Amino acid sequence: MANGVFGRAAGALIVGMLLSMAVAMPAFAQTVRVTVNGTPITDVQISQRVKLFALEGNRGGTKGATEQLIDEAVQMSEAKRLGITVSNAQVDDAFLQIARNIKLSEDKLRQMLQQGGINMDTLKDRLRAAIAWNAVTEMAVMPQVQISDLELDQKAAGQLKDYQSFDYILKEIIFVGQGSSKRTGDANRYRSRFAGCDSAVDVSMNFTDAAVIDVGRRNATQLPEAIAKELAGLNVGGISKPRVVENGVSMLAICEKTQAEDLTFIKGDLRAEQGNTALTDQVAKYLADLRKSAKIIYN
Structure with missing residues (x-):
């Protein structure tokens, strides 16, 4: 599989997320709603994620926010098992890229998030999980994705x-x-x-x-x-x-x-299309399998 295909597919997993940054919220009592492989997910984390959803126009609500946080806890657990770490510099770089993508300065983006009542940790946790999962994808999932050259030749010839x-x-x-x-x-x-x-x-x-x-x-x-x-x-x-x-x-x-006997031009497009589809499917299956084997306790 060409690196460019995987690079585009893996990059899309980060760019598709509108993430954010804001001032710290006052500390108060939190209730653990879910525990994933020993990692607690609190009601405050869930409510913060709901606010982030609202900023993005995501109507997933409390259920969607909870499921996303569970996925991220599973992803971080797998990253840890594979020895993958994410530095603060990587998180900062990702935040800067998001600001650029939506044509805002970092300060303007911070202000927008602050106005939405979104805590700094909400951004950092989600960014860190996304970056870690991309690394898991590259290390553990991409090598499993195989595209048959014979199949590509046949499809290319059929499309010509x-x-x-x-x-x-x-x-x-x-x-x-x-x-x-x-x-x-x-x-x-x-x-x-x-x-x-x-x-x-x-x-x-x-x-x-x-x-x-x-x-x-x-x-x-x-x-x-x-x-x-x-x-x-x-x-x-x-x-x-x-x-x-x-x-x-x-x-x-x-x-x-x-x-013409060389079908490279058509095969290139087919390889990218099939590679992205196969990678997306394999990543979804990998995460689903991890969730099945994870110890998830709802409180």
């Missing part, structure tokens, strides 16, 4: 359309400037004189502000669908119809065209 089954070496001929009607007319005159890639530059010398750019090798799946369909109907030495682009009018000339 006829017009996508070509590799090209292309040149772009672009007529630079505003006035799309005039530039399109110039492009069509060029097109009528085009006799293959070898003479592409020579022909362009007869036109003002015309440039020939070596695009290089492209698989049809790397091209916009409309262009891929048009090029599929042309032979080597053919040139596409003019199309208006941001800086003028463009055409693509086919210098080489071969039947």
